[in-house]
Amino acid sequence: xxxxxxxxxxxxxxxVGAVSVAAxxxxxxxxxxxxxxxxxxxxxxLAPRPIEQRTGEVVSHDYAQAWQDLALxxxxxxxxxxxxxxxxxxxxxxxxxxxAQKASNLRTRYSDGGHKVKAVFYSADGGEMQLEDEAQxxxxxFDGDKLISTSTAKQxxxxxxxxxxxxxxxxxxxxxxxxxx
Amino acid sequence: xxxxxxxxxxxxxxxxxxxHSAAQEPAITAPKNVTAGTPFAISVVGQGKGTLYLxxxxxxxxxxxxxxxxxxxxxxxxxxxxxxxxxxCAADCVTKVVEVQPAAPxxxxxxxxxxxxxxxxxxxxxxxxxxxxQYNNIVxxxxxxxxxxxASGEKISEKTVRTVRGVAAFxxxxxxxxxTLEVTASLATASEPRVIQQVASEACGLRMTAAPSGATxxxxxxxxxxxxxxxxxxxxxxSFIKVDGAGKSTVDTPIKKDRAIAQFSVSGPARIxxxxxxxxxxxxxxxxx
Numbered sequence: 520x521x522x523x524x525x526x527x528x529x530x531x532x533x534x535v536g537a538v539s540v541a542a543x544x545x546x547x548x549x550x551x552x553x554x555x556x557x558x559x560x561x562x563x564x565l566a567p568r569p570i571e572q573r574t575g576e577v578v579s580h581d582y583a584q585a586w587q588d589l590a591l592x593x594x595x596x597x598x599x600x601x602x603x604x605x606x607x608x609x610x611x612x613x614x615x616x617x618x619a620q621k622a623s624n625l626r627t628r629y630s631d632g633g634h635k636v637k638a639v640f641y642s643a644d645g646g647e648m649q650l651e652d653e654a655q656x657x658x659x660x661f662d663g664d665k666l667i668s669t670s671t672a673k674q675x676x677x678x679x680x681x682x683x684x685x686x687x688x689x690x691x692x693x694x695x696x697x698x699x700x
Numbered sequence: 701x702x703x704x705x706x707x708x709x710x711x712x713x714x715x716x717x718x719x720h721s722a723a724q725e726p727a728i729t730a731p732k733n734v735t736a737g738t739p740f741a742i743s744v745v746g747q748g749k750g751t752l753y754l755x756x757x758x759x760x761x762x763x764x765x766x767x768x769x770x771x772x773x774x775x776x777x778x779x780x781x782x783x784x785x786x787x788x789c790a791a792d793c794v795t796k797v798v799e800v801q802p803a804a805p806x807x808x809x810x811x812x813x814x815x816x817x818x819x820x821x822x823x824x825x826x827x828x829x830x831x832x833x834q835y836n837n838i839v840x841x842x843x844x845x846x847x848x849x850x851a852s853g854e855k856i857s858e859k860t861v862r863t864v865r866g867v868a869a870f871x872x873x874x875x876x877x878x879x880t881l882e883v884t885a886s887l888a889t890a891s892e893p894r895v896i897q898q899v900a901s902e903a904c905g906l907r908m909t910a911a912p913s914g915a916t917x918x919x920x921x922x923x924x925x926x927x928x929x930x931x932x933x934x935x936x937x938x939s940f941i942k943v944d945g946a947g948k949s950t951v952d953t954p955i956k957k958d959r960a961i962a963q964f965s966v967s968g969p970a971r972i973x974x975x976x977x978x979x980x981x982x983x984x985x986x987x988x989x
Contacts, residue, residue, distance in 0.1 A: 566797070584737060612780055616758050616760055619761070640869070643871055667787055670785070677866075693782055694782040694783040695781075
C-alpha cells in the first residue's frame with residue numbers, strides 16, 4: 520500500500536490530533552462536572568399561587584443540585600458541600616449525620632435514579648414551596664472499605680424550599696413512609 | 701444409582717448451606733414505627749456478637765452488640781423523623797427499616813406578609829403556619845391552627861385552618877382603618893403572634909393653595925388623606941412642580957402633620973402642580989392673565 524503524500528499526512532495528523540484532544544477534553548469534563556440527578560417537577564394543582572415557568576425550572580435545577588451535593592457530602596463526609604443549596608434545619612441535620620459517620624469511619628453512597636417531584640404548596644407571597652418527592656435511590660453503606668448494606672428502593676420525601684437571593688434552598692427534607700402521600 | 705447419590709448429596713449440601721445461613725444471618729426484631737423521641741429496643745435473635753449500625757437523618761451509630769439481648773436506642777437518638785436503617789453484621793449483614801414518625805405538634809413556624817400594607821386592599825395579607833413537634837419535625841398528620849385577628853378599632857375575629865402536610869395558610873383583605881394588625885397563630889400550647897402595620901392608601905383629593913410671600917410664593921396642601929379618610933404618614937414625599945419662564949423645577953417635600961409645604965421664586969407667569977405617589981393634585985396658574 521503506497522504511503523499518503525505529505526499534504527495528506529498533515530491533514531490526517533491534524534484530524535487525528537483534534538479528535539484525540541476532543542476525546543480527552545470530553546472525558547475530563549465528564550469527570551469534572553458530573554451530571555445532575557434527573558428531577559421531573561409537576562405543579563398542576565399548586566395552590567394558593569401558581570408557579571411561573573422560570574421558577575419551576577430554577578426549583579428543579581436547585582433541587583437536583585442539592586441532591587448531588589447531599590450524595591457527595593455523605594460519601595466523602597464533607598460538611599462544606601452543604602453550604603450551597605441547604606439551609607436551616609436540614610443543613611444542621613445533614614451536618615450532624617456527616618459528623619457521626621466520620622466519627623465511626625462510615626460512608627453512604629447514593630446512586631440517584633431520579634426524582635418525581637410534585638409541588639403541592641406555594642405560598643401567596645412566594646416565600647415557601649412544599650414538594651413531595653418520590654426518589655429512586657440505590658444506597659450503599661460502607662464501614663471503612665467494607666460494604667455492609669445495599670438497598671434499592673423508592674423513597675418518599677417531604678420537602679420545603681425557600682428562595683434566597685439567587686437560588687432556592689432546601690430547608691426541610693423529611694423522609695416519610697410509603698403511605699404518606 | 702449414581703443419580704440418586706448425586707441427588708442426595710445435593711439435597712444434603714443445600715440443607716447444610718441453609719442451616720449455615722440460618723446460624724450466621726441474624727434476624728432483627730425492632731418496631732416498624734416509632735414516635736420521635738421515644739426510646740425503643742432492637743434485638744437480634746441468636747447467640748454471639750455482632751455490630752449494629754443505625755442510620756437516620758442525624759444519626760450514624762455503630763455499636764458492638766450481643767445477640768439475644770436487647771439493645772436500647774435512646775429517645776434522643778431517634779428524635780428526627782424519617783426512615784431509619786438498622787443493619788446488623790456478624791458473618792453476614794442483614795438490614796431492617798424503622799419509620800420514626802413526628803411527635804405531637806408543639807411549636808409553630810409562622811410567617812405573616814407583608815410587614816406594611818395599604819388599607820382596604822383585597823387579599824393583601826397572607827399568613828403561612830407550619831406545625832412542628834418539639835424536635836423540629838414537620839407534623840404531617842392534620843391538625844387545626846387558629847388564627848386570631850385583631851385590628852385596631854375592630855372586634856377580634858378568628859379563623860381556623862386545618863393543616864395539609866403540616867402547612868396551613870390563609871389570605872385576607874387589609875382593614876379599612878390604618879393601624880396595627882395583629883395575627884396570632886395557635887396550635888395546642890404553641891402560640892405565635894405577628895404584627896403588621898396597615899398604612900393609609902394613596903392620597904385622595906390632593907389639593908394645594910398658593911399665597912405670595914415677598915418675592916416668593918408659598919404652596920401648602922390641605923391635609924392629605926386617602927379615600928377612607930386615613931391621613932398619609934409623615935415623611936411621605938409630595939412633589940410640587942413649577943413651570944415658568946426660567947424653565948421647570950421640582951421641589952420634593954415630606955408631609956409634616958398631614959400637610960406638605962414648599963416655597964418657589966417665580967419669574968413671570970407660572971403653572972404649578974402637585975403630586976403624591978401616583979396621584980396628581982390640582983394645578984395653579986400664577987401671575988397669568
